[in-house]
Amino acid sequence: MPADDRRVTTPERAGPSVRTRHLAAQCRTELPTLTRRLLAAIFTDVPEWTDYSPVSRDDLDTACRRYLGRVLDLLADDVTLLDRDDVAAAIGRNRAVQGVPLEVMLRTFRLGGQVVWEAMLDKGSELPPAEFREVGVATWSVIDRMSSTLVTSFRTTELERVRHDERLRQALIEDLLAGRAQEAAVAARATRELNLPAHGGYLVVVCGDDTTVEFGTEAALAAVGIRSVWHDRVGTVVGLIALEQRDSTPVLEHVRKRVRGRAGVSPVAAGLADIDTAYALAELTLDTLTSTEQGLVSLDQRYPEALLLRSPDLTRSMTEDTLGPVLELPAKEREVLLHTLAVWLAENRSAANAAPRLHCHRNTVINRLQRVSALLGRSLEGQRSYLELSLALAAMDLVATTPD
Numbered sequence: 216m217p218a219d220d221r222r223v224t225t226p227e228r229a230g231p232s233v234r235t236r237h238l239a240a241q242c243r244t245e246l247p248t249l250t251r252r253l254l255a256a257i258f259t260d261v262p263e264w265t266d267y268s269p270v271s272r273d274d275l276d277t278a279c280r281r282y283l284g285r286v287l288d289l290l291a292d293d294v295t296l297l298d299r300d301d302v303a304a305a306i307g308r309n310r311a312v313q314g315v316p317l318e319v320m321l322r323t324f325r326l327g328g329q330v331v332w333e334a335m336l337d338k339g340s341e342l343p344p345a346e347f348r349e350v351g352v353a354t355w356s357v358i359d360r361m362s363s364t365l366v367t368s369f370r371t372t373e374l375e376r377v378r379h380d381e382r383l384r385q386a387l388i389e390d391l392l393a394g395r396a397q398e399a400a401v402a403a404r405a406t407r408e409l410n411l412p413a414h415g416g417y418l419v420v421v422c423g424d425d426t427t428v429e430f431g432t433e434a435a436l437a438a439v440g441i442r443s444v445w446h447d448r449v450g451t452v453v454g455l456i457a458l459e460q461r462d463s464t465p466v467l468e469h470v471r472k473r474v475r476g477r478a479g480v481s482p483v484a485a486g487l488a489d490i491d492t493a494y495a496l497a498e499l500t501l502d503t504l505t506s507t508e509q510g511l512v513s514l515d516q517r518y519p520e521a522l523l524l525r526s527p528d529l530t531r532s533m534t535e536d537t538l539g540p541v542l543e544l545p546a547k548e549r550e551v552l553l554h555t556l557a558v559w560l561a562e563n564r565s566a567a568n569a570a571p572r573l574h575c576h577r578n579t580v581i582n583r584l585q586r587v588s589a590l591l592g593r594s595l596e597g598q599r600s601y602l603e604l605s606l607a608l609a610a611m612d613l614v615a616t617t618p619d
Contacts, residue, residue: 281306423451435473479504480512502524531610
């Protein structure tokens with residue numbers, strides 16, 4: 216008997232009857248034969264019932280012998296099963312690590328119970344009905360309790376393995392975002408463990424803290440042939456999307472259906488080694504979106520705002536020099552003039568087109584623009600004025616997010 220099979224007694228639970236203990240002790244002497252019976256019963260013509268491919272024959276033989284031995288020891292009252300049986304727990308733990316399906320293990324435990332039950336019936340063929348029933352109850356009670364221990368151990372180990380694998384996955388994605396894919400070993404691990412292509416373009420998506428990425432996005436994209444990984448970070452979600460020679464526009468249409476809120480998209484990165492640069496540009500794109508703007512936005516749609524954010528000190532100086540006198544006005548007058556200027560510029564500097572949007576007369580628009588021109592001491596016409604005023608107004612929306 217193994218060292219861990221010491222007799223344990225407990226006053227709370229009655230042991231098997233004398234007849235059950237006697238039959239179990241007799242069957243214990245035939246353990247090798249019972250083990251062979253169980254191994255023969257395990258394998259059938261239905262592969263999914265017998266998926267022991269990761270397990271060596273010696274390992275399976277040893278586990279079956281230990282399991283049957285523990286069942287018979289419990290029935291012989293040589294040990295008492297408490298809340299957790301170490302043999303069943305060890306089997307569950309090992310098979311979870313090896314990747315054997317739980318259903319296969321539970322079937323093996325049931326078959327083992329059948330082998331023991333039949334062996335005990337062979338030894339006690341003349342049992343009276345009452346004792347016959349008691350032997351059956353005792354046998355299947357032991358099998359049920361050991362099966363429960365198996366399930367608990369298996370699922371706990373499987374959960375630990377999933378958590379461990381997820382930690383490794385998250386760490387590998389962090390390595391990509393940090394630029395470590397320039398190391399050949401890291402790039403090789405990413406292609407192998409994240410199922411990402413070694414070559415071909417990539418997009419990086421960075422989502423705002425108020426953005427929802429639908430559950431199952433990775434699987435949904437994979438279903439249409441788009442490989443990706445999605446990574447939760449503090450306050451954001453990052454997606455790495457493999458283009459694999461596709462044009463980015465249709466790929467982004469699939470992504471747009473799964474992302475609700477604010478998200479920035481990088482330009483196309485040439486490969487895994489450029490993911491860090493693409494990630495930084497996607498973050499920059501996200502930062503150009505105000506809290507009221509929604510959608511999946513590419514950097515090429517936000518170049519002016521991105522340039523402003525990249526030079527915060529210069530942006531402040533330009534805004535103050537370009538709009539300073541207007542910014543010093545009382546809040547109500549300031550907002551009216553700035554809004555009028557923004558709409559006028561958006562309407563290609565047409566007062567007639569701006570008036571309906573501003574809900575006022577064309578002459579009112581002209582008077583407000585003249586007021587702005589007088590305050591700034593410059594004409595609002597001309598290409599340079601258009602550029603500087605447009606950039607200054609764009610910077611107004613970014614001031615709150617510009618670093619000090």
